[in-house]
Amino acid sequence: MGSIQLTHHFRPVALEHASRLINHGPTVLVTSAAGDRRNVMAAAWSMPVEFTPPRIAVVIDKSTFTKELIAASGAFGLCLPGTALADLTYAVGNQSGRTVDKFTLHGIVARTGPVLGVPLIETGCAAWLECRLIREPHAEEAYDTCFAEVVAAAADERIFANGHWQFRDDNVELQTIHHLGGGNFVRAGGVLCAQP
Numbered sequence: 001m002g003s004i005q006l007t008h009h010f011r012p013v014a015l016e017h018a019s020r021l022i023n024h025g026p027t028v029l030v031t032s033a034a035g036d037r038r039n040v041m042a043a044a045w046s047m048p049v050e051f052t053p054p055r056i057a058v059v060i061d062k063s064t065f066t067k068e069l070i071a072a073s074g075a076f077g078l079c080l081p082g083t084a085l086a087d088l089t090y091a092v093g094n095q096s097g098r099t100v101d102k103f104t105l106h107g108i109v110a111r112t113g114p115v116l117g118v119p120l121i122e123t124g125c126a127a128w129l130e131c132r133l134i135r136e137p138h139a140e141e142a143y144d145t146c147f148a149e150v151v152a153a154a155a156d157e158r159i160f161a162n163g164h165w166q167f168r169d170d171n172v173e174l175q176t177i178h179h180l181g182g183g184n185f186v187r188a189g190g191v192l193c194a195q196p
């Protein structure tokens with residue numbers, strides 16, 4: 001990951017820790033690109049399926065433009081919006097990128113993924129994962145579920161450090177959001193520490 005050019009507070013996340021980034025089920029922004037097209041959509045249904053190598057699954061409806069781009073490129077990004085991006089997350093989850101470039105429309109600044117070149121969002125996000133699609137035609141067709149291996153990851157050091165989330169009063173804007181339905185979200189942050 002030496003070639004990663006990170007902005008602001010983003011730092012590389014070791015791949016053995018990458019699955020922890022979505023262990024708590026955050027709503028994500030799925031980013032994609034193919035040819036001269038790029039896109040971003042919201043997805044509430046993502047999860048880790050393996051720690052090493054880090055593998056994830058995400059439900060991406062086959063009717064979406066996102067799915068079309070991922071099928072063409074074999075790659076996508078998962079970006080974890082903080083509370084500051086709740087409105088944007090809802091907006092890109094309710095419009096299609098087929099007829100509009102949502103990055104331009106919403107003024108979203110994207111950087112280029114270090115391994116696969118997918119667009120990745122850092123401003124307002126807590127973390128991102130760059131993912132290589134593991135082609136599983138049956139799962140994609142029957143369940144709209146895409147499996148992928150995480151090939152690079154990074155997180156804002158103010159909220160994810162030393163391989164762990166740090167939800168605190170001073171980083172509320174970066175805390176992940178979780179969709180309850182109908183545009184209502186709950187943010188992570190009510191941390192409970194189980195006692196052994």
Ligand SMILES: Cc1cc2nc3c(=O)[nH]c(=O)nc-3n(C[C@H](O)[C@H](O)[C@H](O)COP(=O)(O)O)c2cc1C
Nearest residue numbers: 041042043044045060061064065066093095096097
């Ligand atoms: C909060 C939220 C969560 C969503 N979660 C998912 C999801 O997990 N999987 C999915 O296929 N669509 C999900 N959607 C719907 C897509 O984001 C939506 O269909 C989007 O317009 C697709 O954009 P595209 O055609 O540009 O790819 C969600 C929408 C919202 C607002």
